[in-house]
Amino acid sequence: MLDFIINNAKIVTESQVFDGSIGIQDGKITHISKTIGESANRVIDAKGKLLLPGLIDGHTHMEMPFMGTVSSDDFYQGTVAAACGGVTTIVDFAVQPRGGTILDTYDMWRKKADPKVCVDYALHMIIRDFNEINLKQIRNLIEEGVTSFKLFMAYKKELYLDDGAIYSIMDEVVKYGGLVGLHCENADLIECFAARLLSEGKVEAEYHAKSRPSLVEVEAVQRGIRLAEMSGSPMYVVHMSTGLARDEIKEGADRGLPVYSETCPHYLTFTAEAYRRPNGNRYIMSPPLRSDEDRAKLWLGLANGFIKTVGSDHVCFNSQQKNQPDFSKVPNGVIGTEVILPILYSAGVGKGILPLTRLVQVTSYNPSKLFGLYPKKGAIAVGSDADLVVLDPNKSVRLSVDNLHSNIDYSIYEDVTVTGYPVLTISRGEVVSEDGQFTGKKGKGQFVKGKQFPAKRPDL
Ligand SMILES: [Zn+2]
Incomplete structure (x- = not known):
């Protein structure tokens, strides 16, 4: 007697699409075959639906102290939203407070997240203070399972590190099998441009984008690639927003460097036009939204x-x-x-831009390989965690505030209707969301240790 069987699904992995059934026992995938000749406590017929690995969202900031306030989704509400979107693992950013150590920060984040998370999670560490203590603790932290570090070239007053600090941290991280993520924007230029605009009375949201134009990001990506090259460290550009930066990453990778990049659903959906809307401030993020051409190049890059x-x-x-x-x-x-999943499916797969296997690569397989979670996560394979999402390709949903689960009072996607939506999310064998309703439990998620970044690079 199995716990769970999903029959007649179109199963999608990073390399194949096939019709079949999946059996689950004790939170793990135990059967993958055409039909399963056993009974189960719950059997679902997924005819006409897709079954994918649960998503790994490698970039979240739950209850993050930032710019004088705290982000409004805590680890509970944020992972409720994740579950309802088909995300079964988040990788959140622990932020080392000024004067603190990274090992203490790790403990702090575990204490915040463990009692609240509804899906599994791993951590990246943001290092703000470059000093001997934190440098020494990098090795210990990697042993604890936090193998990726995020460093900021931007946010001069809050999170910024200079190039010497970034190089030195890369130099240490690579020794112990870690990965360095970089926020790539030139902090000095942003300060200079923002001060000029503000002195001219240009305060509206559209000037946010003008204060950090595309080349400010491209320059930092180029510099980041050279720092990675000098230190020999693998490097991951977070939230890339421009087509030109994509070209730089491709050029670095073509030269054999272990440089990787990520983009985000908002850069794939909106352009800087959004800043001129009545609530333009709501679209402020960094790097900012870009042009139509950038958006097209990001889709092509994926x-x-x-x-x-x-x-x-x-x-x-x-x-x-x-x-x-x-x-x-x-x-x-x-x-x-x-x-992530509704946007990528509807505007990517639905429009013929992304093959289904690529969808799985960019949302689960690649992040699991980069952050050392594979094959526990990011795989539909016997023995892997039963982290799965069933997607109904015909279900249309408006991404309005009423249909989403974050703890905010509006949705920037209010006018966006997608076709193709997650209807069932399973985290280690348990249903955490069904038909848009959260069905999981607070604190049920577990911390997942990342493995070291392999000396022989992941084949992505
Ligand atoms: Zn971020």
């Missing part, structure tokens, strides 16, 4: 495999937090974890 992952950069703020006198004071960030 389609042809130059961009390896889609993470959400989920960090949301309610309308009151977003309502500020000028763009430089608006907390940066938008929702995302719940919309």
Whole structure:
């Protein structure tokens, strides 16, 4: 007697699409075959539906202290939203407080997340203080299962590290099998451009984008690639927004460097036009939204495999937090974890841009390989965690505030209707969301240790 059987599904992995059934016992996948000749406590007929590995959202910031406030989704509400969007693992960013150590920060984040998470999670570590103690602790942290580090070239007053610090951390991380993620924007230029615009009284949301134009990001990506090249460290550009940056990453990868990149659902959906809408502040995130041409190049980058992952950069703020006198004071960030799959399916697979296997690569297989979670996560294979999502390709849903689960009072996707929607999310064998309703439990998610970044690079 099995716990769960899903029959007649169109099963999608990173390399194949086939009709079949899946059996689940004790939270693991135990059977993958045409038919399963056993009974189960629950049997679902998934005829006409797709069955994918649960998504791994490699980029979330739940209850993150930032720009004088805290992001409004905590680990509970944020993972409710994740579950309802087909995400079964988030990789959240622990933020080392100034003066603190990264090992203490790890403990702090575990204490915040463990009692609240409804799906499994792993952690990246944001290092803000470059000093001997934190440098030494990198090795210990990797042993604890936090194998990726995020460093900021931007946010001069809050999170910024200079190139020497970034190089030195890369140099240490690579020794112990870690991965360095970089927020690539030139902090000095942003300060200079923003000060000029504000002094001219240009305070509206559209000047947020003008204060950090595309080349400010491209320059930082180029620099990041050179720092990775000098240190020998693998490097992952988070939330890439521009077509030109994509070209730089491709050029670095073509030269044999282990450089990877991620983009986000908002860059694939909107352009800078959104900043001129009545609530333009709500679309403020960094890097900012770009042009139509950039958006097209990002889709193409995903389609042809130059961009390896889609993470959400989920960090949301309610309308009151977003309502500020000028763009430089608006907390940066938008929702995302719940919309990755609907956006990529509807605007990617549905429009013939992304093959189904590529969808699985960029949303689960590649992040699981990069962050050391494979094959526990990101695989439909016997022995892997039963983290699965059933998608109804014909279900249309408006991504309005009423249909989404984040703790904010609006949706930037209010006018976006998608076709193709997750209807069942399974986390280690348990149903955590069904037909748009959260059915999981607070605190049921577990911390997942990342394995070291392999010396022989993952084949993505
Ligand atoms: Zn982020």
